[in-house]
Amino acid sequence: MSTQTPPRYPFAWTPPMQVPEALRNIHKTSAMEVTLPSGDVATLVTRYKDVRALFADKRLSRNIARPDCARISKDNDLFMDPNIDPDPPEHTRVRSLVTKAFTARRIEALRPYVQQVADQLLDEMEAAPQPVELNEALAFPLPIMVICKLLGVPAEDRDQFRAYVDGFLSVTKLPPEEVGQCRQNLWKYLGDLIDSKRENPGDDLVSELIRVRDDEDDSRLNEHELHFWTQGLLIAGYVTTASQIGTGTAVLLHHPEFVRAIREDFSLVPSTVEELLRTQIMGSSVGTMRYAIDDIPLSDGSVIKKGTSVLLSEEGANVDPEVFDCPMELDIRRTENHHMTFGAGLHYCVGAALARMELQVATESLLRRFPNIRLAAPAEELPRALGGFMEGFTEIPVEW
């Protein structure tokens, strides 16, 4: 074993548009040790074949609230709630209550609403002085409005819970006391929301989960789970999509030839969205933290030992040359694009179809409204979010 400290993870994107050297070299071995922001060491699984298989492997537990599991952050017990077991059968029970809200039919029924919100935001953007900051004009408000509608959260509360969520997802950005305060505030906010939905249920997912909790037998969802999963849906439902709309658009605008191609043929939007998801520069794979409850052999014959903390490298899998031709190249016409950005197996992102639809609407609406839209600052100088769970660009000035 090497005595050197394993490389820091997440890998730094410096300059911001350039694939980190470590990520380019990631496939030389099927797994590598990395040092997390907490200082703990975890094993990063790097190749598509292994990542895909391990996402579906029951020997990897998602319950990371174990004393010997690596922590992502020293200041924040991100996703280490000891009251929640995100493994089957508990996970399966909760998940099946939620998935029905995310079927293709229901997502498509939401599309006109998403379009309407996008159009309204773009109206406001058009009237504003240029340059406009894309995160605040479109990337954040759009998915927040959508998740508010889906969950039945009052849209006027969005600034409030957005600040709480930002603190909740701090890895190193905020001191532990502030993280704790944000988490308490978010939990209280959700408690009040659940109370008000109990009194005035609506046609929304939180009301539906409360109904399951209160009316049916208690084995289905306890009060803590109701809180926890509402929180999970609220957080996952907008931060990820918002970061991807912003960073994906920034990357796209960095390639004017693709913007021109899409303007001539808007049927390229879905494959463009997939390609921007594949190259997913808005986040690392720290959210895929798992714990090996048994020895697990990898495809090259090496073995992950029982008791190892494991990260499944979505970004590594997404640029595996065994699977993708010219993996470092952005190709908006890629047809075979089974990227790992939403995971795989039974934990596959429940909101993937919703996110895809929002990304499609945002991308197409933006390019239709502003055919000459471009970055108003050099791409190399766009500031990246640091110390948080999401690593997208914090400011994306655009003009047209």
Next chain:
Amino acid sequence: MRVTANSETCAVSSLCVYRVPGVFDQDEDGLVLVLDESPAEGLHEEIRRAARGCPTKSIRVVEEPATANVPGEAG
């Protein structure tokens, strides 16, 4: 070609429904349904892609020796 799907392992990604809507659908809970178990040949390549892309490998495609693909001819 014969297409079947395992709704027990389905994770409601909706990818197959978007890719080949006439062949795949979802029930009320979002679980995969196969609408056409013997789809027309023009759809076969898209169905193979859907099977390869399914995040839970819940789609099974059995290639039946068809007139256009005699064993030994296609390699």
